[in-house]
Amino acid sequence: MSNFFKNRAPPRQKRSPTPTGGGLTRKDSFGSEPSSPSVASGPKPLYLSRPFCDAALVKGNFKTIVVQPKYVDPNEWVAVNVFDFYTNLNEFYGVLTECCTQQSCPTMSGGPSLNYTWLQDRKRVSLSAPTYIDSVMSTVQNLLNDENTFPTKSSQPFNPEAFVGTVKQIYVQLLRVFAHLYHAHFPDILHLRAEPHFNSMFAHFLAFGQTYGLFEERDIRGEPGAPVGVGALWERWRSVGILES
Numbered sequence: 001m002s003n004f005f006k007n008r009a010p011p012r013q014k015r016s017p018t019p020t021g022g023g024l025t026r027k028d029s030f031g032s033e034p035s036s037p038s039v040a041s042g043p044k045p046l047y048l049s050r051p052f053c054d055a056a057l058v059k060g061n062f063k064t065i066v067v068q069p070k071y072v073d074p075n076e077w078v079a080v081n082v083f084d085f086y087t088n089l090n091e092f093y094g095v096l097t098e099c100c101t102q103q104s105c106p107t108m109s110g111g112p113s114l115n116y117t118w119l120q121d122r123k124r125v126s127l128s129a130p131t132y133i134d135s136v137m138s139t140v141q142n143l144l145n146d147e148n149t150f151p152t153k154s155s156q157p158f159n160p161e162a163f164v165g166t167v168k169q170i171y172v173q174l175l176r177v178f179a180h181l182y183h184a185h186f187p188d189i190l191h192l193r194a195e196p197h198f199n200s201m202f203a204h205f206l207a208f209g210q211t212y213g214l215f216e217e218r219d220i221r222g223e224p225g226a227p228v229g230v231g232a233l234w235e236r237w238r239s240v241g242i243l244e245s
């Protein structure tokens with residue numbers, strides 16, 4: 001069971017300031033909720049415009065690459081994929097940190113009228129996007145390194161109940177990071193000519209999450225009046241067959 005995880009602990013670069021106040025507990029850090037200031041939506045974003053919206057490294061449906069391989073433990077399969085999504089997104093974000101600063105992104109925006117807030121000491125706090133994302137990445141890394149949730153030794157089984165809950169929480173937070181990067185930094189991604197990579201990574205992430213029920217529809221659509229920007233991209237990819245509808 002443990003072979004996938006031999007080298008699981010990733011080297012993580014320190015990129016941006018840690019959250020003020022510190023002491024974020026696991027419970028606190030995943031209690032964040034979207035807030036919905038009333039901001040009018042603007043013109044169609046570039047990530048929904050052709051040709052960028054359908055740019056990809058590979059053409060076709062992601063269904064086949066998310067299928068659990070024969071003889072692989074289902075929890076192990078989910079764990080190793082979540083670990084990869086986290087690692088790849090963290091590295092991708094590392095390239096964009098110059099663009100995502102306290103000044104450029106004073107809030108964790110995920111759409112024209114959506115700012116995610118972080119639950120800290122039972123209070124919702126508005127963090128800048130770099131601080132929010134750094135909190136997500138730090139917390140997820142700690143969870144992935146926790147042997148009680150993500151065991152790496154064959155003698156230690158998964159605790160299915162705790163595992164599923166934790167993975168879903170991780171997934172929702174990584175989804176928010178994707179939402180922010182698309183909403184606030186897609187021009188930067190285009191500048192790097194990285195949109196095929198980023199789209200492919202996100203489509204894979206969505207296909208996997210959809211297949212294993214790791215996020216809810218409201219997580220990708222958002223709330224009325226505060227839609228998630230990439231919810232429209234998810235819809236599009238479903239309509240053109242990149243994702244299962």
Ligand SMILES: [Zn+2]
Binds near residue numbers: 100129130180185
């Ligand atoms: Zn940003």
